[in-house]
Amino acid sequence: MQYAVVDIETTGGFASGNGITEISIQIHDGMRVLDTFETLINPQSFIPPYIEALTGISNDMVEHAPVFEAVADTIYNLLKDRVFVAHNVNFDFSFVKHHLALAGYDLQCKKLCTVRLSRKIFPGFPSYSLGKLCSNLKINIENRHRAGGDAAATAILLSLLLEADADGHIKQSLNKTSKEQALPPNLAKACIDGLPDKPGVYYFKDQKGAVVYIGKAKNIKKRVCSHFTGNNSGPQRQEFLRSIHHVDFEICGTELMAFILEATEIKRLWPSSNRAMKRFEQKYALVSYTDQQGYIRLGIDKYKKQVLSLYSFNSLTDGHQLLRMLIKEHVLCEKLCFIQSKRTACTGHALGTCAGACVGEESAASYNVRVKYALQSLHTLLPSFALIDQGRNEEEQSCLWVEKGQFYGMGYVSHYSDVTDLETLKSALQPYPSNDYILNLILTYADAHPSKKLSIKF
Structure with a gap:
């Protein structure tokens, strides 16, 4: 098996709106580097001053360099049939795949992320950025923030990872059934493994524990993983994936309850990446x-x-x-x-x-x-009823309570409870704010499942 260790420099942070200014590919056989390809690339767009200050690559330097299309065939042939390796692999891969596609090439290959592997094989470091990780592992980086220097350091890091991988993390990551390489660089696989295959609400959190996105699902684990599929190279998606460090969840008895909890939590926590539900207001x-x-x-x-x-x-x-x-x-x-x-x-x-x-x-x-x-x-015309449905387990059942056209609340009671004891049933529920969006969800569900509807008379 051979690896293609890749590093690129770009004009910005997302592939669909930015160009590549430099690329370095180190062909690695698992023990040493066999071959190297490196070139500046004319991005055919202006390099911002802050990028030039970081990388040292100026507009004058790339003026006479080849455009990406001119070297696309060489790059494609170096990468195909090899494992694409990079530090935060999804960033580099998204750029290279996107620009190869523009040149008419469809890159399909396995990926390895040296950030994720380093967290597993060399646990305990305070930071896994390439510079700090190499400093801790005594890897010398020449020409930091240039493609050649960073790729060479990543190739040495790969050698150390291969040598120290006593538990087979690399083999496991390359397994066809493994989806780990698709995960955001800062999200541990153990976090995904702990998600349930049940309805509920999930919370993406950033490094400080702040909620950045709330979603609902019929199957929490499947829905969370779907966020990380595909190769969308837009700026919002790339920034969103980088922000995810942890996933929390709350199981619900039904998908309807997950809808309601999601709407309520978005209004309560106001996550930065939720948009649609924020805009809903009664008019x-x-x-x-x-x-x-x-x-x-x-x-x-x-x-x-x-x-x-x-x-x-x-x-x-x-x-x-x-x-x-x-x-x-x-x-x-x-x-x-x-x-x-x-x-x-x-x-x-x-x-x-x-x-x-x-x-x-x-x-x-x-x-x-x-x-x-x-x-x-008007109050007598407005509906009052309870919806009795499945709970989070076999020992309980869920209840949603609508009173005089307003959603009162929801919760869980024992499967053996007398649901006709309305006073006791209502007292077991947690009140929730009501709005037309939530009420319409409940009314639609009640119409579709009349057998679950328990009328309430006042």
Whole structure:
């Protein structure tokens, strides 16, 4: 077996928007370096000053160097049928594979990451960056941050790893069934091995333990591993993978509970890499107030956290449909409900469907009685039920509680509990915040699984 130890210098941190300025490939037979290929490359783009300061490679130096396409055939033939080795291999591999693909070559080869291997074979070092690791292992690096110097040091590191690998970590990593090389460089395989094959929520955490991403899954382990497949070379994905140092999780009884917990946790922790759920907000609400003449006014307004809402909606149309239903069934005034605004008297007054509150012909006291009945009927129209479903194990069952159109909470009770004892059942649940997104998830699930629905009457 032969290894191709690779190091590159680039114009930036992600392959799809940056070029390679230098590449070095050291062909290693497991004992020593047999051959070396090294060249500057014209990235056909400007090298930023901070990159030039780090690597020493300037725009003048690469002006007459070959473009990547001109050396792509040589690079491809050096890499194919060999094990691609690099320090933080996914970074180098993503660049080389991306630019080979642009030149018409499809690179498919096994990978080894000397960062991951060093953590296992040489445990206990405070840092596994190439410079500090080589210092601890007494490997001399000439021309640090140049492809040739870093590749040569990595080749020596590979020799030491091969020699010290008494437990067969390298062979295990090269096994076709092993997915370890696809993992982020800072995430231990043991962390993945400890994930369950159950529904729940998972938390990606950074080096300081801060949550950077929250996800839900029907199968936690499978879903977490899916984040690390593919070769997306975009900047957001590359930065995201570098930030992951640990994965925590919470098992849920059902996928629905995982959806709800995910939505709640994203709102609570506000992770930097979650976007879609952050943007969800209830948009409109049914509100009421008493005007200066003493009439209770109903209306649909934009949802405001500081204003008490009687019901919330995703769309203005949904809000007006409900309000019109209340107006029709309880003979309310469309003008006092802000359905009409430019008329002195609402159209219902002429048609006999309004008693004249809009023009003072009906007293506030009389009108308000019907408004209060309308609001009471709204509460009876809103659903109240419990969903009884499978738990996290055979000894328990899960429960989600919806009361008067609002999600109250969820939790777990013994499989032998009397679920018809509603007071005891509710007391065992943990309250959760409710919004239209969560409520719609529950209602949709309840409609699809009517046998799991337990009606609640007040």
